Amino acid sequence: MGFIQSKSDSSLFTKGCDDNFVAVLVYVDDILVASPDVxxxxxxxxYLDAAFKIKDLGELGYFLGIEAQRNDAGLNLCQRKYALDILAETGFxxxxxxxxxxxxxxxxxxxDGEPLTDSxxxxxxxxxxxxxTATRPDIAYATQQLSQFVDAPTDKHMRxxxxxxxxxxxxxxQGIFFPRTEAMQLNVFSDSDWATCSETxxxxxxxxxFLGESLISWKSKK
Structure with missing residues (x-):
């Protein structure tokens, strides 16, 4: 149908521009479609139904553990159920x-500390x-720090x-809110703490x- 695969995300396919724009996000057999023209x-x-017999689930509400709510102010994405599942599983x-x-x-x-008996x-x-962290940039740094010790975690890492x-x-x-706005200014903020890792x-x-007032990408990385 003339869609072009994104160079930055192999799951994203786009076609057209402005009012004729269509975006398709594919994860195995889950598909998300967005366009200003219904x-x-x-x-x-x-087209997809003729080829694969798809099931239309209607407007976006829940996708891969991410909850979406739309109103006149904009779009809110969060993972409340997923977060509560983590807390329940860990007893917190x-x-x-x-x-x-x-x-x-x-x-x-x-x-640091005593090695865990069950890592x-x-x-x-x-x-x-x-x-x-797909909707929680506020825990990106902490999670990045914790992920460095999955090979040999200790009780201090678990705490x-x-x-x-x-x-x-x-x-x-808590999640991410994308307000309805005409502003499309791209703003990028970055920071580094030089050579702070005591081991490396x-x-x-x-x-x-940020695209306008919307946070669209973030990362914390060694």
Whole structure:
């Protein structure tokens, strides 16, 4: 149908521009379609249904664990159910909330503390937190720090992970809001703490990118 695959995301396909723009996001057999022209969406759905017999689930509400709510002010994305599932699985549903995802000034290293007898629980928790960063940039740095120790986690690393859970408990439904606006100015903010890692002397770099008032990309990386 003339769609072009995105160079930055192999799951994204786009076609046309302005009012004739159509975007298709594909994950295995889950498909998300967006366009300012509903007739273009209907045409695409008819084409796909003729080829694969698709099931139309209607307007976007829940997609791959991400909850979407639209109103006149804009679009809100969150992972409240997913966050609550993590808290329930780890026994932190009734925990005391924390005001920050990490203790200020905390530095984690390999070999700190006693090795965990079951490291798989730590790996699973960090993996689930990584997916939660899809709508929670506020835990991106803490999760990046925790992910460095999945090979040999200790009780100190697990306590730091539990701190993130206590922070999530404070507002499990927190997410990202994309306001309706005509502003399309691209703004990028970045920062680095040079050679701060005591083990490798490498830096931690963080950035966030806004299109207008909407946060569209972010990362925290060594």
């Amino acid at each position: 007739s273009l969406i209907q045409k695409l759905k008819a 549903l009734e925990c005391k909330p924390a005001s920050s995802p990490m203790v200020p000034g905390l530095h984690l290293c390999h070999g 798989s629980s730590y790996r699973r928790l960090v993996g689930r937190l990584l997916y939660l 730091a992970a539990h701190r993130v859970l206590r922070y999530i408990k404070q507002a499990p439904g 002397r490498r830096s931690i770099t963080g950035y966030c990118i």
